[in-house]
Each structure stands twice: as C-alpha cells, then as structure tokens.
Amino acid sequence: MLRFFFWSLLVLNAFLLAFNLGYLGHWSLDNHEPERLKKQHHADQLKLLTAAEAVSPSEPAAEKKPEVIACLEVGNFQQNDIPKFEEKLKNLAMGDRQSRINVVDVATHMVFIPSQGSKEGADKKAGELRRLGISDFYIVQDQSNLRWGISLGVFKTEEAAKLHLNNLSNKGVRSARIGPRTVSTNKFAYQFRAMSAEEKSKYDVIKAEFPAQENRNCQATAYSKS
Template sequence: MAPLRVAVIALIFANLLALALWKGWLGGAAPHGEPERLSNQLNPERLRLMTDARPPAPPPVVAKPTPEPAPAPAPEKAAEKPEAAPPAADAVAPQACVVFASLTPDQARELTARIAKAGTGFKLSETRSEAPSSWWVHIPAQGNREAAEKKAAELRRLGVDDLFVMQDPGPNQFAVSLGLYKNEAAATRLLEALKEKGVRSAQIVARGAGTVRIEVRGPGDGLSTVVSDLSERLRGVGRLECRP
C-alpha cells in the first residue's frame, strides 16, 4: 500500500506543478487567455471593444445638376419679303332701277324674255292692274303723219292749243293727244268743253286696265344698255326711274 500511496501523492504534486506552470504562478511561462494579453499590452485603457460597431456610412453622394446645354444660336432670318397687298376687291357696280308702265301682256312677255336673255344680275318685279289708272282724251290715229298734222291744224283753228301728235310706233301712232287725267270726271269735263268748241271726233279711253307694270333692277351699266335696246321695241311705253 505504501508504494501506491507514494505514487498517488507524486501524481497530485505533478498535477499541482503543471497547474502552477500553466497559470504562471511560478513566473516562467507566458500567461494564457484574453485577460492576460490585455494586461500585458501598452495603454490598455485606449482599447475599445467594437463588437457592435458598424463601418461608418459613406457620405451621401450629392448629384450635381447637369448643366443645360446652351441654346443654339438662332439661324439668321432671311430678309423678309414684304407681304403682297391683298388684291383690291372688285368695285361693286352701282345699282339702278327702271319701271316700265302700261305694258300690254305681249309687251310684258317680250320685255321679260329680253331681260332674261341679257344675262344674270337683273331682278324683275311684275304688277298687273285690273282697274283703270288714267283716262285719256284724244282723237284716234289718223293713219299717217300728214293726216295727223292736218287734224292738229284744224284743232288749233278751233282754239285747242293743248295737244300732241303721237309719234311712237304702235296702235296709237299719229293719234292726237288732248289730255291724260287721273279720274274720269276730269276727262269728261274736258270732252264736254271740246264739243262746245266744235270738236266732234274726240273720245275718252280708260288706260291701265289689264296693263302690266314691271320694275327692273340691276347693275347700272348693264341696265342702261338693256333699256336702250328696248327703246325701239317698246315705244310709247311709260318709263320711269325708281329706287334701286
């Protein structure tokens, strides 16, 4: 038993010696562990544990504004040509108006046809009369100029000076006109006065019954030409100016 006890005691001392060497209790061996390294470092108070530290974030990058390109120089304008003046508006021809009164139906048809043939631009307004518009005291047509002048001379010898020999072609050419009245009573008084002077061939004719009145409106120059052309065809027809 004695040798075993000696061996156990020796083993215990060996373990204690190994522990003392490992702990550095004997001063020969380098200390082990993190605390010992910290105590052996210079200025250990300046060391900081950075387990939770993160690398500093980089400074934010500020985007520099992109400089706008300088505007390109405007191309030089070509010399501006003066604008052509707008064409002057055609001068509007002055309008005119002519009234053809006391037309027979045949004359009215002829007038209408000739105006239509003359071209566009003319306006016609037709009015037909059923009641007499005047009463004409006259001596009927004498057949020729010589007979009419002879009759006129006879009337002057009887004291009738207010007379007129119709010259326009038509049914009343070479008739002797003695007066035109707006009412029948005045015409009758003249007829009685002529009979007292010895005039027996005078008579009264109502005018305007069944006659046609046509107003023609249009450009003055064109209307003047049309009226001139119709003057030979419509002799004896009353022609008056009216408001365009």
C-alpha cells in the first residue's frame, strides 16, 4: 500500500511540474477575445467590420460588358455612290450583319438648275458643278420641261430645300432655284447590326468620307431589302 501511495504522489508531482512548465499547454479558463487574438496566426492582418459592412459585405465590381450597337443605318446614297462606299466597307468585314436596302424618298420641293437646252449644255453645266466640288446631282432626261436641266436634290420641306440652296450658293452655284415637284426617287441605305465598339470606330473612318450621308436608327425609314 505504501508503495502505491509513493508512486501515486510521484506521478502527481510530475504532472504538476509539467503543467507549471507549460509542457501541457495553457489551460487557463480566462480565454477572452484579446487573449485569443494574441494566439492566432497573422492577427495583425485581421480587419474589424462595422455593423453596416457585416450586413452588406462588399462584392467585386461586375465586369463591364463591351458596348454593342443593335442596328445602325446610313443613307441615302445615289446609285453612283454605291461602288465607292461598298469598296470601303470591305475593310469592315461584317458579313451577314451588313445589308443594303432600297429607300423610297418622296419629296415635294426640288433644288434644280433649269434646262440647258441640250445634252451638251447639260454636260457642260455638270462639269462646272464638279469643279466646284459638287457631285450629288443628276441630269434630268425625262420628257418634262426640266429635260436637260440638273436636279441638285429633292426635299420633303421647303425649309430643307432653302437650306440646301443656300449651301450651294456659298459654294458658287448661282443659277440654282427651288421649284415644286413631287417625285419618288429610289435611293439606297445600309444597315449594320450588332456592331462592336471596334467596328464602330472603323465605320466612323469610312463614314467621314461621305459627309452628306446621315446616320440614323434602323426604324427611322420605310424600306425594302434589295
């Protein structure tokens, strides 16, 4: 029995010695927050959140999607403008996202130069216009009293016709005038669908060479596909 007590006391003393030296870890029941933080790894990198931040944690900003233009239309082109414009469009390479359409342009006011009496006279006047930098016109060849005259544009409103006449006058055209005339002229426009920002930049370079043409929404004009 004495031997049993001897060994029991020896084990107990050994246990107390190991506990006091810290070999058995820290068993303190006083385990409050500051004490626990001191024991954590990289405690200096911890960030305390406010109540608002805890309720609505910040999320990474959503990646901005590239802007895409649903449908852009440009026009209206005369027949003789089409080859040059389409040659430029080859660099855009939009495939089946690009199409040409027929636009019926009804106007009631014409800016024109009266009949020159003959084809030769009309050709001479056309040459003068080209030297002034004017190319958007055509020689009238029907059987009306305007035969061998030159049409410089037809417009839906008189105000638009007067503005065009004033621009021509500033360029040196003195014999043009405005007259009532209701005609339907077939012109052409182009539509570009799902155009990216990069494609729009390339398109703007092309469009700059055709300042008389107008950009618009695809639904702005009645048309039929050619």
